[in-house]
Amino acid sequence: MNREVKKFSSQEPINMSASDLGFAKQVGKVAGTDLNSCLTCMSCSGGCPMYPYMDYGPHGIMRLAVLGLKKEALTSTTIWRCVGCHTCAAVCPMAINIAGVMDYLREECLAEKLPVGDVPLMQFHRAFLTSVRFHGRASKVELMGLHKLFTLGGGPKTWMQDAVLGVKMILMRKLHLLPSRVSGVGRGQIKKFVTGPWRSR
Numbered sequence: 001m002n003r004e005v006k007k008f009s010s011q012e013p014i015n016m017s018a019s020d021l022g023f024a025k026q027v028g029k030v031a032g033t034d035l036n037s038c039l040t041c042m043s044c045s046g047g048c049p050m051y052p053y054m055d056y057g058p059h060g061i062m063r064l065a066v067l068g069l070k071k072e073a074l075t076s077t078t079i080w081r082c083v084g085c086h087t088c089a090a091v092c093p094m095a096i097n098i099a100g101v102m103d104y105l106r107e108e109c110l111a112e113k114l115p116v117g118d119v120p121l122m123q124f125h126r127a128f129l130t131s132v133r134f135h136g137r138a139s140k141v142e143l144m145g146l147h148k149l150f151t152l153g154g155g156p157k158t159w160m161q162d163a164v165l166g167v168k169m170i171l172m173r174k175l176h177l178l179p180s181r182v183s184g185v186g187r188g189q190i191k192k193f194v195t196g197p198w199r200s201r
């Protein structure tokens with residue numbers, strides 16, 4: 001995976017008069033954070049382990065959201081390549097919940113049926129949440145199986161490319177073939193979280 005130059009949705013300059021200036025407020029309300037307080041200091045992108053593989057990086061997404069450039073933010077690779085590690089929030093001088101923003105933007109991208117910036121990674125998120133929905137927590141073997149299933153279009157080479165590593169991990173007891181499940185009402189409560197656009201893709 002390499003850093004790609006961002007291909008904007010249009011060859012024309014972005015028409016700022018069409019921007020949705022309420023977007024940052026809407027995102028901030030759901031993610032429980034204030035995007036308008038962003039200083040564009042880039043500390044988040046400086047600490048982000050995935051920044052070399054993103055088009056905008058977290059600081060760029062914050063800027064797009066504040067400017068109301070919703071479509072650019074929702075179709076970026078950045079929102080899918082964020083691994084939710086919260087390093088950005090730890091270094092942000094304004095304590096912005098950036099990982100929470102990324103979560104919301106992924107859901108919005110699917111809900112609005114916009115082009116997904118990184119389809120295999122979207123399918124990885126989907127496989128993870130499907131496994132969590134079944135068991136209350138992710139099963140690694142099932143997660144890998146589901147991801148292969150959801151990305152069948154990659155062809156036989158991609159189906160088998162991790163097989164040797166998988167067998168090695170099983171032999172080293174790093175992978176358990178049988179999933180462990182959250183018991184009782186907890187599993188039902190977790191299941192309720194995995195709803196909406198994730199189930200329709």
Ligand code: SF4
Nearest residue numbers: 038039041042044092
């Ligand atoms: S670290 Fe915080 S304030 Fe600085 S650019 Fe990132 S989100 Fe904005």
Ligand code: SF4
Nearest residue numbers: 048082083085086088
């Ligand atoms: S939570 Fe996402 S954006 Fe923030 S540092 Fe981690 S990968 Fe980067």
